[in-house]
């Protein structure tokens with residue numbers, strides 16, 4: 475594996491003269507100064523991390539099944555062999571992959587430097603090739619389903635438990651709340667309510683989360699697929715726990731969906747901030763801010779802010795053009811790793827994620843909805859990369875996720891660092907920060 479642990483604490487490149495870089499508690503004098511910072515002023519734990527993303531030309535050609543073109547070819551056969559299908563079918567699927575990969579060849583032909591790192595974008599080598607026909611899309615979806623079945627059959631089931639939701643949301647909040655001048659009971663109420671939205675899903679549930687002109691039955695099918703990424707008994711995941719500000723355009727049931735956005739997390743968070751502002755008691759305020767914080771936290775997870783079509787796995791059949799086959803094992807395998815390495819990290823993760831939270835400053839967050847959008851824009855860029863890496867490496871072998879030098883955990887450290895700073899900045903708007 476790559477030399478992994480050269481990371482250091484967040485270093486502020488420009489924060490006004492005299493600001494201490496190590497340990498805010500040692501800062502003396504001018505304690506009431508507002509030392510909030512802009513994201514551009516904060517260096518990420520891994521500013522040079524490399525990540526892949528997918529060009530619109532690729533989505534146009536093969537929809538969200540682009541990963542069949544980019545995944546290690548032997549790995550695909552390995553997954554097909556593990557799928558519960560007859561060996562003749564394995565051969566059929568393997569032949570289809572070969573044919574697909576000879577029609578559509580991709581390469582990382584665009585490299586851009588962004589705040590999130592070095593972005594490598596997959597493009598078609600020949601953009602004149604036409605998109606998959608409907609019949610071929612049905613076949614490709616069937617084959618993709620078999621590959622994903624093989625992935626699901628690998629190792630133990632990693633369906634995430636209530637543990638993840640409760641622990642991760644609450645702990646992240648606790649790390650940051652330690653920096654505020656608030657009472658213990660206020661802190662406890664806020665912290666202990668951050669996981670509740672996974673039980674109730676949404677409260678306002680008003681916003682138009684997919685504001686594109688498509689028939690209701692198509693939108694309903696997409697909404698049901700999003701809910702399928704959750705689990706009614708443990709974690710509800712309606713579209714209000716997701717947000718992509720610039721989703722790729724895909725074609726569903728013949729409708730090109732090129733939404734100006736996808737998901738309702740910012741407006742749901744905003745709703746709870748209004749409730750907090752109207753609260754009669756401190757505990758009611760803390761509870762509603764805890765709810766709002768949940769949606770902001772979700773945005774820092776690249777599978778809530780990116781790679782959503784990949785997870786929803788649109789899989790049309792000859793009889794049902796709106797069929798989806800949502801897959802959540804990649805999402806859950808990844809979140810499980812975040813949970814397990816929060817306070818005590820294994821070697822391939824590097825420092826525990828708590829360190830990313832403990833070393834930051836509040837960002838300027840104009841309002842929670844904008845904070846959600848900004849954090850989503852950041853973390854969502856990593857979605858396709860992490861999706862591909864987990865699929866390549868296997869859900870039970872996260873040390874293999876560093877395939878091709880693309881380190882899933884570098885990106886996760888960056889996301890955790892951003893989550894901490896956005897959380898601080900959001901809470902700063904409502905509570906007294908202890909500089």
Ligand SMILES: [Zn+2]
Pocket residue numbers: 671672715768772
């Ligand atoms: Zn959630």
